[in-house]
Amino acid sequence: MLRIPCPYCGERDEAEFRYGGEVPGSIPQTDVGDQAWADYLFARDNPKGLVHERWCHSHGCGQWFNVVRDTVTHRIHAVYGAGEAPPVVDCSNESQADGGR
Amino acid sequence: MSPSQPLRKAQGGRIDRTRTVAFRFDGRRYLGHPGDTLASALLANGVKVMGRSMKLHRPRGVLSAGVEEPNALFSVDWGSGKIPSIRATVMPALDGLVAQSQNCFPSVNFDLGRALDFTHRLWPAGFYYKMFKWPSWRAFEWAVRRTAGIGRLPDGTDRTRYRHLNSHCDVLVVGSGPSGLAAALEAGRRGEDVLVVEQDVAFGGSLLHDPMAIDGAASDDWLEAALAELDGMDNVRLMANATAAGCYDHNLVTIHDRSAAYRSDGPVETFHKVRARRIVLATGATEQPMLFGNNDLPGIMLAGAVHAYVGRYAVNCGQRVAGVVNNDAGWHSLLAVHDAGTAVRAIVDTRGDVERELLDAAEERGIAVHPGATPLTARGSSGVRGLRFAAANETTKQVDCDLIAMSGGLNPTTQLYSQAGGKLRYDERRHCFVPDKDPADLDVVGAASGSFGWENGSSVRPCTVAPVRTGRQWVDFQHDVTAADIELAVRENYVSVEHMKRYTTAGMAVDQGKTSNLGVLSLLAQLTGRSPGEVGTTTARPQFMPVTMGAIAGNRRGDFYRPAKRLAAHDWHAGEGAVFDDYGAWKRPAFYGDDRDASIAREVLAVRQSVGFFDGSPLGKIEVKGPDAARFLDRIYVNNVLTLKPGRVRYGLMLNENGVVIDDGVFVRQDEDHFLVNTTSGNAERIAAWLEEWHQCEFFDMRLVLSNVTSQWAVATLAGPDARAVLQSLPGLIDLSTASFPHLRFAAGHLADGMPYRLQRVSFSGEQSYELSVPSNRAASIFERLQAAAGPGKLVPIGVEALMVLRTEKGFVHVGVDTDGTTNPLDIGFGAVVDRKQRDFIGARSLARPNDRRTDRRQLVGFELLDRNASVPAGAHFVTGSNGGRRSEGFVTSACDSPTLGRTIGIGLIEGGFGRKGEEVLVYDSGRNLPARIVDPCFYDPSGERMRA
Numbered sequence A: 001m002l003r004i005p006c007p008y009c010g011e012r013d014e015a016e017f018r019y020g021g022e023v024p025g026s027i028p029q030t031d032v033g034d035q036a037w038a039d040y041l042f043a044r045d046n047p048k049g050l051v052h053e054r055w056c057h058s059h060g061c062g063q064w065f066n067v068v069r070d071t072v073t074h075r076i077h078a079v080y081g082a083g084e085a086p087p088v089v090d091c092s093n094e095s096q097a098d099g100g101r
Numbered sequence B: 001m002s003p004s005q006p007l008r009k010a011q012g013g014r015i016d017r018t019r020t021v022a023f024r025f026d027g028r029r030y031l032g033h034p035g036d037t038l039a040s041a042l043l044a045n046g047v048k049v050m051g052r053s054m055k056l057h058r059p060r061g062v063l064s065a066g067v068e069e070p071n072a073l074f075s076v077d078w079g080s081g082k083i084p085s086i087r088a089t090v091m092p093a094l095d096g097l098v099a100q101s102q103n104c105f106p107s108v109n110f111d112l113g114r115a116l117d118f119t120h121r122l123w124p125a126g127f128y129y130k131m132f133k134w135p136s137w138r139a140f141e142w143a144v145r146r147t148a149g150i151g152r153l154p155d156g157t158d159r160t161r162y163r164h165l166n167s168h169c170d171v172l173v174v175g176s177g178p179s180g181l182a183a184a185l186e187a188g189r190r191g192e193d194v195l196v197v198e199q200d201v202a203f204g205g206s207l208l209h210d211p212m213a214i215d216g217a218a219s220d221d222w223l224e225a226a227l228a229e230l231d232g233m234d235n236v237r238l239m240a241n242a243t244a245a246g247c248y249d250h251n252l253v254t255i256h257d258r259s260a261a262y263r264s265d266g267p268v269e270t271f272h273k274v275r276a277r278r279i280v281l282a283t284g285a286t287e288q289p290m291l292f293g294n295n296d297l298p299g300i301m302l303a304g305a306v307h308a309y310v311g312r313y314a315v316n317c318g319q320r321v322a323g324v325v326n327n328d329a330g331w332h333s334l335l336a337v338h339d340a341g342t343a344v345r346a347i348v349d350t351r352g353d354v355e356r357e358l359l360d361a362a363e364e365r366g367i368a369v370h371p372g373a374t375p376l377t378a379r380g381s382s383g384v385r386g387l388r389f390a391a392a393n394e395t396t397k398q399v400d401c402d403l404i405a406m407s408g409g410l411n412p413t414t415q416l417y418s419q420a421g422g423k424l425r426y427d428e429r430r431h432c433f434v435p436d437k438d439p440a441d442l443d444v445v446g447a448a449s450g451s452f453g454w455e456n457g458s459s460v461r462p463c464t465v466a467p468v469r470t471g472r473q474w475v476d477f478q479h480d481v482t483a484a485d486i487e488l489a490v491r492e493n494y495v496s497v498e499h500m501k502r503y504t505t506a507g508m509a510v511d512q513g514k515t516s517n518l519g520v521l522s523l524l525a526q527l528t529g530r531s532p533g534e535v536g537t538t539t540a541r542p543q544f545m546p547v548t549m550g551a552i553a554g555n556r557r558g559d560f561y562r563p564a565k566r567l568a569a570h571d572w573h574a575g576e577g578a579v580f581d582d583y584g585a586w587k588r589p590a591f592y593g594d595d596r597d598a599s600i601a602r603e604v605l606a607v608r609q610s611v612g613f614f615d616g617s618p619l620g621k622i623e624v625k626g627p628d629a630a631r632f633l634d635r636i637y638v639n640n641v642l643t644l645k646p647g648r649v650r651y652g653l654m655l656n657e658n659g660v661v662i663d664d665g666v667f668v669r670q671d672e673d674h675f676l677v678n679t680t681s682g683n684a685e686r687i688a689a690w691l692e693e694w695h696q697c698e699f700f701d702m703r704l705v706l707s708n709v710t711s712q713w714a715v716a717t718l719a720g721p722d723a724r725a726v727l728q729s730l731p732g733l734i735d736l737s738t739a740s741f742p743h744l745r746f747a748a749g750h751l752a753d754g755m756p757y758r759l760q761r762v763s764f765s766g767e768q769s770y771e772l773s774v775p776s777n778r779a780a781s782i783f784e785r786l787q788a789a790a791g792p793g794k795l796v797p798i799g800v801e802a803l804m805v806l807r808t809e810k811g812f813v814h815v816g817v818d819t820d821g822t823t824n825p826l827d828i829g830f831g832a833v834v835d836r837k838q839r840d841f842i843g844a845r846s847l848a849r850p851n852d853r854r855t856d857r858r859q860l861v862g863f864e865l866l867d868r869n870a871s872v873p874a875g876a877h878f879v880t881g882s883n884g885g886r887r888s889e890g891f892v893t894s895a896c897d898s899p900t901l902g903r904t905i906g907i908g909l910i911e912g913g914f915g916r917k918g919e920e921v922l923v924y925d926s927g928r929n930l931p932a933r934i935v936d937p938c939f940y941d942p943s944g945e946r947m948r949a
């Protein structure tokens, strides 16, 4: 059970949130090939290390946002708004720093 | 000495001798004192056999004095109902309590299941996997289920009250032994917010039976002062009788709190979720058993437990004790036991290099010492009579005794540590797994960290299998796993610890292997020529101790498990004779009247012939408003949204990105930039959240707001040829004539009395139909007015079941019933709509995949049974083939005995269905093959004249 810093409400318990999975790539155009479309739909990095993922403060402000989390330590390095560019995270002192976008 | 407690010492112990408690065990009455556990009170009364092993029903006595107990598990009733598998070693002896041994019939001392033990050669490791394969597991299941398992579930309603509490603290200290209390004092004095959790009824840990000098003071005085100081600090909470059961991410610890479990006015259990900035684990260590023949006889106990019983409870567990040890902690316990009056005859140590100091201390006391010896076997059948061992010079010797106190070394209690992500390291010298790399914000102190207080002594010699096979050598007492089982499993190549554990079931009983995991690892390592560190450990999952399901559920049971949603006009429906059923979270009228089938038929015919009334309030209603509302919904729906004119209504399908139909319903353009989206009743919240997600995460540049107004509006649906006449009688409503308000129109306004309304002309029944929405709190009053306007008995209320028949007759799909997680819009006949839409929408690209375009996919069809009197349920399969077996081509999704058509009809999904109209197929149901004909799914008024009339 994580403690998640909602950018609008502050740090809250995971029970207040809904998970939205890894941030997918942008939606491909309709003329994209079958394989590329399947990759967009189903393939996720599932990294050991930094992951960019969506969370919604569903039992709070109702807002979606993005979280940079280390899947090994569960440390949350940063949060940023939906549609924003991910911040650069310095985790050089952590052994599991890998897999970021 | 109380005559009823022959083994109770005259003095000492932390029991209240001024009072007695009386309890029953297996029908007999026993006395004890407040401060006793069930185990200590029974031991004081000379009771040796306290349980039967699970698989072989061997008699077992108490092994330990704590939570690790594998044998003495009772079914206990102290006024709140029978609770199974309670450890006698931690359960307080309460006045009036009734306890029963488990796993035996008729009694613990004479158990017919013991016959199983004499057939033990038939029960090797992996027994289940080997024996129950032919003809199939199901042939054996009933018999195995009757004899398997430990304990029985309680009968009747649980009278315990359960609650959940969330809290925070700066420092959570788990364990209240000397190390835990020292950590708590330190943090408390710094002014930090401290919580100390102790699973025992009393604070003090090992100090309760094993006094020592702390900071130059006697530990009893130190303990009293420490507790008084902590008690006086406002920033410190002390919690006894509460087990830290699980450790989760970001320092969340769950605590099962039984401090109010023994209240006379009804038990209360609390499940705490504590978020701690820092966790201090002072969880101690668990003593491990030794390996020798018949090491499970009643009267063989852990040395530390024998020490605890005599020190804390003033109980002599035996008169003549033999010690079997491989480490210095065992000597410490045995010497203390001897000094407390339980005479130790001999100490057998598997190590040759025992410290001179220890040997001298024993010899001073007249205890025979046998360093470098090998324990062979315990003598006796239902109790210990002696111990045979091979001395260092390899002669076989024997010592008469009635109690064997064994110590196979200490293993730090690291379950919570591992759950928190801590890494363990095998310590060769101490032969145990010790914390190596602490996770952030967590510290381990005391014995849990591997500091046992005899670090300067000799090292621990791991247990080995005794060379002489005179009796089985038990590794896991609770699951009846022997050293031979481990050897067999290794011969069969189960050399990974995870495989070994599952194959032999060692460590998988309710004690989670607290006294067996290390033994299994150690043997596995020896047998495969590895070190225990190379074999590795398994991580014990939460819960550390069994937690009652009730505590985990809290108050989310009964009516609170899934609170029902009641219609605003619930009572009105009840007055009309509604029979309610659960539809999603809603309680809705299924039908009205006593006879289900007759009621449904009556309600269907009322709609077809005159007018029916349906409460459609749960219908999902989501407002979408803003300059980009139309553009947004055009991405959401398969259908064209941009061309819809204000005041008009259109039916639409929503897909997920994989092209699967997830919802359907109409959408209304109330105004140029204002839409109302209707969803199916069970889906309102899900779709509202889904639209929010799309808007916030992907289409965030579109200007619009979403608002779920489902519960704001009650919906009265009037359907049937007389619907318009009844509705038009409401004063203030617009002109409803088809010329001015045709099918698929929307209007909003106020009735003559000022009540706001929304009206849409849509039909799920196939008849002329109106959905009138009014504010929810006016539901019952508008229903009554419509009823009055129609005249007595004219407006027939209909339930969900009749509506389902009506829409099946009409061939309208019910998403989630007639579609599943693979159905795309092409499969249900919306190919033309898909192909007409030139712009992108959610799921569009998926529909272009070859697999989504296959013509042999399961497609929606109607069917009618050739036998007009037969009927068939949803879920029956369309089958082909006869001799070579059947193959399913699809299945019935909805079926009904149609009152309108007088026969059984239905719809379903069948391979290549669109091209098979008129074909005869077989419908298989419960052994019957019913011939049916595939037809168009619309059985009623295919041209839609009645709907548009």
Ligand SMILES: [Zn+2]
Pocket (backbone or CB within 6 Å): A006, A007, A008, A009, A010, A057, A060, A061, A062, A063
């Ligand atoms: Zn928030």
